[in-house]
Amino acid sequence: xxxxxxxxxxxxxxxxxxxxxxxxxxxxxxxxxxxxxxxxxxxxxxxxxxxxxxxxxxxxxxxxxxxxxxxxxxxxxxxxxxxxxxxxxxxxxxxxxxxxxxxxxxxxxxxxxxxxxxxxxxxxxxxxxxxxxxxxxxxxxxxxxxxxxxxxxxxxxxxxxxxxxxxxxxxxxxxxxxxxxxxxxxxxxxxxxxxxxxxxxxxxxxxxxxxxxxxxxxxxxxxxxxxxxxxxxxxxxxxxxxxxxxxxxxxxxxxxxxxxxxxxxxxxxxxxxxxxxxxxxxxxxxxxxxxxxxxxxxxxxx
Amino acid sequence: xxxxxxxxxxxxxxxxxxxxxxxxxxxxxxxxxxxxxxxxxxxxxxxxxxxxxxxxxxxxxxxxxxxxxxxxxxxxxxxxxxxxxxxxxxxxxxxxxxxxxxxxxxxxxxxxxxxxxxxxxxxxxxxxxxxxxxxxxxxxxxxxxxxxxxxxxxxxxxxxxxxxxxxxxxxxxxxxxxxxxxxxxxxxxxxxxxxxxxxxxxxxxxxxxxxxxxxxxxxxxxxxxxxxxxxxxxxxxxxxxxxxxx
Amino acid sequence: xxxxxxxxxxxxxxxxxxxxxxxxxxxxxxxxxxxxxxxxxxxxxxxxxxxxxxxxxxxxxxxxxxxxxxxxxxxxxxxxxxxxxxxxxxxxxxxxxxxxxx
Numbered sequence: 001x002x003x004x005x006x007x008x009x010x011x012x013x014x015x016x017x018x019x020x021x022x023x024x025x026x027x028x029x030x031x032x033x034x035x036x037x038x039x040x041x042x043x044x045x046x047x048x049x050x051x052x053x054x055x056x057x058x059x060x061x062x063x064x065x066x067x068x069x070x071x072x073x074x075x076x077x078x079x080x081x082x083x084x085x086x087x088x089x090x091x092x093x094x095x096x097x098x099x100x101x102x103x104x105x106x107x108x109x110x111x112x113x114x115x116x117x118x119x120x121x122x123x124x125x126x127x128x129x130x131x132x133x134x135x136x137x138x139x140x141x142x143x144x145x146x147x148x149x150x151x152x153x154x155x156x157x158x159x160x161x162x163x164x165x166x167x168x169x170x171x172x173x174x175x176x177x178x179x180x181x182x183x184x185x186x187x188x189x190x191x192x193x194x195x196x197x198x199x200x201x202x203x204x205x206x207x208x209x210x211x212x213x214x215x216x217x218x219x220x221x222x223x224x225x226x227x228x229x230x231x232x233x234x235x236x237x238x239x240x241x242x243x244x245x246x247x248x249x250x251x252x253x254x255x256x257x258x259x260x261x262x263x264x265x266x267x268x269x270x271x272x273x274x275x276x277x278x279x280x281x282x283x284x285x286x287x288x289x290x291x292x293x294x295x296x297x298x299x300x301x302x
Numbered sequence: 303x304x305x306x307x308x309x310x311x312x313x314x315x316x317x318x319x320x321x322x323x324x325x326x327x328x329x330x331x332x333x334x335x336x337x338x339x340x341x342x343x344x345x346x347x348x349x350x351x352x353x354x355x356x357x358x359x360x361x362x363x364x365x366x367x368x369x370x371x372x373x374x375x376x377x378x379x380x381x382x383x384x385x386x387x388x389x390x391x392x393x394x395x396x397x398x399x400x401x402x403x404x405x406x407x408x409x410x411x412x413x414x415x416x417x418x419x420x421x422x423x424x425x426x427x428x429x430x431x432x433x434x435x436x437x438x439x440x441x442x443x444x445x446x447x448x449x450x451x452x453x454x455x456x457x458x459x460x461x462x463x464x465x466x467x468x469x470x471x472x473x474x475x476x477x478x479x480x481x482x483x484x485x486x487x488x489x490x491x492x493x494x495x496x497x498x499x500x501x502x503x504x505x506x507x508x509x510x511x512x513x514x515x516x517x518x519x520x521x522x523x524x525x526x527x528x529x530x531x532x533x534x535x536x537x538x539x540x541x542x543x544x545x546x547x548x
Numbered sequence: 549x550x551x552x553x554x555x556x557x558x559x560x561x562x563x564x565x566x567x568x569x570x571x572x573x574x575x576x577x578x579x580x581x582x583x584x585x586x587x588x589x590x591x592x593x594x595x596x597x598x599x600x601x602x603x604x605x606x607x608x609x610x611x612x613x614x615x616x617x618x619x620x621x622x623x624x625x626x627x628x629x630x631x632x633x634x635x636x637x638x639x640x641x642x643x644x645x646x647x648x649x650x
Contacts, residue, residue, distance in 0.1 A: 126440065133412035
């Protein structure tokens with residue numbers, strides 16, 4: 001296998017990400033594909049199933065430390081939450097409460113709820129958020145990593161927002177309503193989903209990092225995500241009233257300051273970035289330097 | 303079918319002695335005397351979509367209830383009453399980080415629960431998608447009133463996305479609760495814990511729910527027992543068991 | 549959806565000791581292949597669930613060609629197919645066998 005440095009997070013499958021992200025040969029999968037825990041519902045829709053229902057869960061080691069890991073496969077049904085898919089994530093989070101790992105890592109790659117199993121998916125998302133709150137309250141960091149082709153959309157975005165820390169790459173997008181959903185409901189004047197540059201400026205990794213919507217920005221490599229995860233585990237905020245009061249103040253301040261902005265570039269200008277139009281084309285190194293100069297980007301309020 | 307209860311009717315039934323619950327821009331906040339203490343109410347009325355501002359108004363109210371509970375030494379129950387649209391779908395809301403605002407609201411409710419505030423959802427109208435997850439589904443138990451209509455997506459939209467004919471979906475919806483909109487289906491998946499009786503006083507029914515709150519999240523257990531989520535609980539348990547090494 | 553099963557008798561067991569492996573992803577034009585060393589050493593079974601109906605003859609030929617080349621004795625091979633082309637199927641099957649031999 002290629003060195004972790006060389007593996008593109010965006011291009012890799014969920015299994016490739018997990019294998020290269022964790023310490024070599026340390027991954028042990030729960031409910032692995034040979035158990036054939038497949039969707040009981042997709043056949044009704046004449047749709048093919050996957051042996052893992054689009055999510056890989058298990059335990060492994062990260063720089064020697066025991067961690068639990070969930071990785072969504074964005075290419076299968078858009079990484080969406082069905083009944084089995086969601087239950088595997090919920091089970092993993094519940095397992096963290098008695099296993100006391102150093103962290104739970106969620107490698108997001110999802111369009112949100114799987115419509116063919118919508119009620120099960122939606123309920124599982126609520127269960128996952130409740131479980132994350134319990135895991136965080138037990139002092140275990142829950143870290144979200146977002147850089148897959150499907151992004152973190154819909155309920156996936158809400159789960160991401162429940163995590164203690166988030167790392168994102170340029171290709172990672174975090175959002176509730178996707179561009180196509182907004183366009184379908186409100187028209188192309190509101191959101192032209194084919195305008196990819198607009199998508200990145202509105203919900204892409206650079207915008208999220210500059211506004212404090214993510215806590216780390218990383219290059220699109222497994223090695224970079226691994227390094228970021230190790231760093232974020234060490235500085236996860238507590239799940240208590242002080243943290244949520246700080247988050248309330250942070251989000252209120254954001255809306256007060258940027259609520260009249262129409263575009264990401266306007267927000268970046270107000271954050272003091274000299275040439276906001278240059279942000280989308282910036283190299284990762286140049287962008288990291290720029291983000292380091294934005295105080296609002298880094299906080300403990302999540 | 304009897305018409306659904308209005309928010310005014312619900313509040314009158316919950317608070318026979320009066321209350322200070324009000325609605326501004328579709329956002330419900332306030333409280334009233336309840337069972338010797340107080341009941342805090344937050345929520346959405348009138349099919350209101352939940353955007354960044356609304357989410358932060360509601361989360362502020364929940365944080366205030368937590369703070370008041372710290373100084374009073376007693377943790378008031380929190381009712382999340384919902385008749386909403388889905389999340390507000392706009393470029394501006396996403397630009398401003400709607401995922402953070404909705405998750406923040408859910409986190410305040412989950413924290414309140416952890417600190418000892420009984421949290422109960424009450425869906426009495428519509429709710430969908432992100433708005434539903436951030437509000438009513440972030441409570442310990444979710445109750446519903448007859449006529450409520452929770453959904454993830456309406457069937458015509460499901461038909462568009464799945465490229466299946468609407469009449470075929472409608473036929474499938476009668477036999478499988480896992481994807482179709484509607485209260486009965488969300489009861490079957492375990493998301494809705496109980497359906498209340500609008501002909502009986504709601505204060506007593508809410509008190510009974512609070513007195514009998516499950517210790518943990520039993521939605522997957524209910525989903526299995528009711529047939530709406532046949533495998534979720536077993537899968538989650540299998541993961542937990544294998545993580546224990548057994 | 550269509551289910552197909554092909555059984556072959558093999559001259560020799562596939563080398564290696566790995567119990568199971570999986571490769572590929574179920575997506576449009578793609579497939580996943582799950583390989584398990586659970587059969588007698590002279591047997592191979594390939595079970596296919598495919599989203600595209602009516603290509604049984606093509607599957608039969610692709611599987612027969614693969615079995616002749618790889619001699620996958622002892623393997624039960626299960627495929628979830630999202631409508632992959634025959635060359636993609638062959639590629640994944642051979643990838644899977646290499647994983648089992650490792």
